Amino acid sequence: MTAKIIDGKSFAEGLRGRIAGHVERLKTEHGITPGLAVVIVGHDPASQVYVSNKAKQTAEVGMASFKYELPEDVSEAELLELVRRLNEDDQVHGILVQLPVPKQINADKVIEAIVPSKDVDCFTPANVGKLTIGLPGPVSCTPLGSLMLLRDQLGSLEGLNAVIVGRSNLVGKPMAQLLLRDNATVTVAHSRTKNLADVVRGADIVIAAVGRPEMIRGDWIKPGATVIDVGINRVPAPEKGEGKTRLVGDVAFAEAVEVAGAITPVPGGVGPMTIACLLANTITTASLINGLVPPSDLTA
Ligand SMILES: NC(=O)C1=CN([C@@H]2O[C@H](COP(=O)(O)OP(=O)(O)OC[C@H]3O[C@@H](n4cnc5c(N)ncnc54)[C@H](OP(=O)(O)O)[C@@H]3O)[C@@H](O)[C@H]2O)C=CC1
């Protein structure tokens, strides 16, 4: 049996269609045009492509898109000043500062400077707290996108064993909170976990968020399990020509696809969902800022 391949790209397209409907309603019924500001520091080519995609998709769903490109050597004070201006700007409902930032800038300080009501990444302590206790607010984009794919694939997650490999603030920890809320039994593994392969073998749901190309092998996967591969790793692809690269996940896809029940590919799995959920969060924050109840189909 080969696994069903979960088409995150097409699911994200459908989600963006629903988002466009909510944008239209906010405009016509409430006179609000949701706006997303994306800030990028430096000229890392991968980040540039990724930020351009976000700007394009933001405009496509009818939202206002603001893009700020700061030079690699910008001072921390200048970046903090821009964040403060965006905090005050009524046309902006979401602020995203693309990470990582150059060495002279303290990322924690930048995150702290973002007003929680516009924190569409769900990075600020206030929003992490809300997520944890289940209050309305933005939800970490990659975990939210992963959860939407899981619910679509499995229906209820109740009682299922979920193993998350990775405990970052960005992915692993918020993913654990969301899965708990859906009544899964959650294990969070990391670099000090003993017998990782055996831990993963007990999982009905595997979330791979390690940042190590193809580390999770096919024989770690329980037959029929659902595998969500968050990893995005660029590796050399000499077969495509000298100096060429390709993207792979944290799961050895060719092996796992023979064992799993369903699996997300890289690219075309979680990545497109992350961007769509950023737009979903901008609808959520635009609604809350204006005293409206956020649409329930765009959150956890
Ligand atoms: N698809 C998408 O939209 C997104 C993809 N990503 C990708 O997801 C991956 C993870 O990102 P992120 O969470 O930020 O990564 P981090 O580097 O912040 O965290 C990696 C986690 O993996 C754990 N880890 C590292 N090595 C091992 C190992 N050998 N065995 C077990 N656990 C290990 C670390 O453990 P410890 O805590 O002990 O150090 C850590 O908790 C990356 O490939 C990233 O590019 C990220 C964001 C969005």
Ligand SMILES: Nc1nc(=O)c2c([nH]1)NC[C@@H]1CN(c3ccc(C(=O)N[C@@H](CCC(=O)O)C(=O)O)cc3)C=[N+]21
């Ligand atoms: N403040 C902040 N918030 C983030 O959410 C954030 C960030 N900084 N910094 C970088 C990481 C990484 N990340 C990705 C999102 C989508 C794709 C994506 O769309 N990937 C495509 C492939 C893209 C390609 O071909 O390069 C896919 O998987 O199909 C990738 C990576 C968000 N991040």
Ligand SMILES: [Mg+2]
């Ligand atoms: Mg990280």
